[in-house]
Amino acid sequence: MNILITNDDGIHSESLLPLKEALGQIGKVTIIVPDRERSASAHSITLHKPLRVKEVRLPDSSKALITNGTPSDCVVLGVLEIMERAPDLVVSGINRGPNLAEDMTYSGTVCAAMEGALLGINSFSLSVTSYEAQDFAFAAKFGEALAKILVRNPLPKNVFLNVNIPDLPEEQIKGIEVTRQGKGKYQGVVNKGVDPKGRPYYWLAGEFDPGELEEGTDLKAIAEGKISITPVKLDLTAYELVPELKNMLGGILKCP
């Protein structure tokens, strides 16, 4: 099995080696990651400058590739150009910090898995839900177990999994829940200040407020100390609105 690992925390992510070692148990691993942190880069790809790829060594002196692109660029490059044959699995992570609820849409980690799914490959994103996380051994082991399952049971086309793991010792994790995307809200997103030259600046740094936790959501599962696995579709169409919207637009649509 060929596995492509990418992430949005970049080549210096402390989770890279544990994940590579775990997935290396079950397949041949290729690592292509951004050369610096690209968190919150969402699904962006680089069209207006050339991408470079460079070989570097991980702390165990194994090979990894870095690019000046985004996480989604890494997947595109890996699948369409660099790997000898398309990978059987794309794993994006392990992210330091949660990727839950609406944050999924901002996340470079999640959207790299989305890119994998777009390219027709079994893909999942993996995050540990604390920015202070130090130990990625359990998350890496979980990623390996999930990878084994996905190889036997491939996901449907255009679906990927977003996996979040509580930052807890393994024995304190309360279980695994298949969840739906929750809803939260950011408070105080735009922080205005004045720079040393007297010019105003704006710094986006909201506090995430999960509000009341709804049953069955990724937010609730994590709050309860469970691993959250959300199956995510690429089709964002609001199907329930299609008939109503047709009616609403009837007056202005003169074409048949």
Ligand code: MN
């Ligand atoms: Mn990140």
